[in-house]
Amino acid sequence: MSGVIEQLFKTRGIYEKDKRQAFLAPDFEDFKHDPFLLPDMQKAVERLQQAKQKNELIFIYGDYDIDGLTATSLLLDAFKSFGLRCEAFIPNRFVDGYGLSKGAIKEIAAKGANLIVTVDCGSLSHKEIDLANGLGMDVIVTDHHSVADVMPNAIATINPKRNDHNYPFIDLAGVGVAFKLVQAMQQKMEGLAEGQEKWLLDLVALGTVCDVVQLVDENRANVLWGLKVLQKTRRPGLRSIAQVTGLEMSKLNSRSLGFVIGPHLNAAGRLETAQHSLDLITADDAMKGLEIAYKLREMNIARRAEQDRIFAEAKIQAEQFANDPVLVLSGAGWSHGIIGIVAAKILEHYQKPTFVLEEMGEESKGSARSFGDFSAVEAIRNADQWLIKGGGHKLAAGITLKTDKIHNFRKSLNEFYRSKGIQDQLRHLEPKIDAIIDNVTELDFELSNVIKSLEPFGHGNPEPLFKLTDVIVQNRRHLGKDQNHLKLTVCDKKGNTWDLIGFGMVSKYDNDVGETIDVIFKIVENEWRGTVKLEGQLIKLM
Numbered sequence: 001m002s003g004v005i006e007q008l009f010k011t012r013g014i015y016e017k018d019k020r021q022a023f024l025a026p027d028f029e030d031f032k033h034d035p036f037l038l039p040d041m042q043k044a045v046e047r048l049q050q051a052k053q054k055n056e057l058i059f060i061y062g063d064y065d066i067d068g069l070t071a072t073s074l075l076l077d078a079f080k081s082f083g084l085r086c087e088a089f090i091p092n093r094f095v096d097g098y099g100l101s102k103g104a105i106k107e108i109a110a111k112g113a114n115l116i117v118t119v120d121c122g123s124l125s126h127k128e129i130d131l132a133n134g135l136g137m138d139v140i141v142t143d144h145h146s147v148a149d150v151m152p153n154a155i156a157t158i159n160p161k162r163n164d165h166n167y168p169f170i171d172l173a174g175v176g177v178a179f180k181l182v183q184a185m186q187q188k189m190e191g192l193a194e195g196q197e198k199w200l201l202d203l204v205a206l207g208t209v210c211d212v213v214q215l216v217d218e219n220r221a222n223v224l225w226g227l228k229v230l231q232k233t234r235r236p237g238l239r240s241i242a243q244v245t246g247l248e249m250s251k252l253n254s255r256s257l258g259f260v261i262g263p264h265l266n267a268a269g270r271l272e273t274a275q276h277s278l279d280l281i282t283a284d285d286a287m288k289g290l291e292i293a294y295k296l297r298e299m300n301i302a303r304r305a306e307q308d309r310i311f312a313e314a315k316i317q318a319e320q321f322a323n324d325p326v327l328v329l330s331g332a333g334w335s336h337g338i339i340g341i342v343a344a345k346i347l348e349h350y351q352k353p354t355f356v357l358e359e360m361g362e363e364s365k366g367s368a369r370s371f372g373d374f375s376a377v378e379a380i381r382n383a384d385q386w387l388i389k390g391g392g393h394k395l396a397a398g399i400t401l402k403t404d405k406i407h408n409f410r411k412s413l414n415e416f417y418r419s420k421g422i423q424d425q426l427r428h429l430e431p432k433i434d435a436i437i438d439n440v441t442e443l444d445f446e447l448s449n450v451i452k453s454l455e456p457f458g459h460g461n462p463e464p465l466f467k468l469t470d471v472i473v474q475n476r477r478h479l480g481k482d483q484n485h486l487k488l489t490v491c492d493k494k495g496n497t498w499d500l501i502g503f504g505m506v507s508k509y510d511n512d513v514g515e516t517i518d519v520i521f522k523i524v525e526n527e528w529r530g531t532v533k534l535e536g537q538l539i540k541l542m
Contacts, residue, residue, distance in 0.1 A: 040156035064269030070207030120174030175207030214460030240289030372428030502538030
């Protein structure tokens with residue numbers, strides 16, 4: 001085994017033989033932690049047993065993002081296997097907002113529901129759950145977002161972010177928490193035989209990857225095995241969206257989910273209603289699945305066009321606040337279904353925590369994206385006096401406030417940032433190198449195959465990056481329709497050459513032939529006319 005491969009394993013902390021095997025080929029059963037270690041799980045299962053005995057109507061209250069949609073679909077599937085009478089409610093981003101809403105609670109009560117089971121939301125919905133109780137409905141919360149010091153008046157609040165439990169892994173996605181509920185029900189109820197729950201792992205993989213939780217421990221095992229299930233999924237709708245987006249089922253990986261299927265499913269909730277995406281996931285007919293898949297493709301095209309427009313306008317505004325360490329940008333007509341993506345793009349462009357808001361008359365709604373040592377949700381809590389509501393994670397959050405308070409909110413956030421004394425924040429955006437190389441011959445197919453064995457990649461387990469030092473630029477070419485892609489051929493000290501492609505990087509780097517440089521890149525396999533060649537995808541030049 002080459003020294004580069006050993007460096008790679010050492011950087012990942014998996015160079016010991018036993019650790020290496022557990023990481024590369026995680027056994028599903030080894031990472032199947034006891035679901036009853038999660039808080040309130042026993043209470044939840046007992047209440048569901050009661051619902052079955054009384055033939056009560058259960059509403060699964062979902063969310064409009066992929067995590068919530070997959071969790072909703074998963075519980076619909078599993079609850080029916082257990083013989084429960086259930087329906088789903090997917091909130092509309094533009095009507096109900098995020099999480100439980102009082103209007104939705106009243107609507108569900110009018111349909112005769114006895115029990116609401118939330119997925120991916122509910123931990124902070126104290127007033128809404130009180131309303132549900134007052135209307136004669138019990139509530140079980142399954143969630144993974146931030147919690148308050150006092151839990152809501154639900155029958156159970158199953159959330160690994162609580163600090164009163166001994167569950168060994170707290171970074172489950174919402175769909176992961178829902179899956180633990182199913183595993184607990186299997187131990188106490190009939191209907192879903194042991195082992196059959198693995199057919200739900202296609203949904204667990206999709207929701208986990210798209211919610212950008214850490215792909216380690218139980219998440220890694222669920223996604224690794226979930227991708228295998230997804231490649232032979234029983235769900236016609238998922239096959240349809242793969243077909244329409246040009247994906248091969250046998251080659252699906254985490255990138256397929258996060259960058260292709262995920263954005264298409266999210267587009268419906270960003271523009272209209274996520275019910276379209278739920279209908280796709282739960283479709284039992286291939287023709288129906290294809291019909292919805294084509295609709296989602298058109299929505300995703302429209303979403304990208306709108307996103308580009310807002311991004312261009314937001315960049316102009318960002319220049320007005322160039323001295324602010326935290327950007328707070330707002331505009332009328334900036335759809336709050338899309339501004340979360342724009343916030344992420346602004347953060348990447350300006351390398352600053354970013355809040356982007358849609359001004360909707362007297363009120364504004366916004367999304368935040370952060371990185372490094374600055375917590376978006378902590379900042380929101382500090383500026384609570386200016387908000388109507390807000391919540392989320394360290395790196396992503398949502399807010400609602402009066403439009404005339406945006407200036408106060410901006411000032412408060414930036415004062416808070418400065419008060420934290422954060423040092424060298426930009427280091428968190430620097431590429432994390434797995435191995436340093438000075439000999440191109442070490443970049444071979446053995447290394448490429450080891451990299452493949454580290455999949456699935458994602459948050460907590462990124463694609464490996466390598467640094468090639470002291471190489472000479474031997475050739476420089478511009479590629480693509482707009483000539484904006486950069487192709488370099490570099491030469492090491494022993495005369496070995498290596499090709500690199502930098503997408504959209506022509507304007508970023510102007511290195512001439514003959515210059516000595518360092519390059520950071522990831523290894524990709526490029527197939528052309530039946531021949532597979534290794535090359536580098538350029539990340540950074542130095």
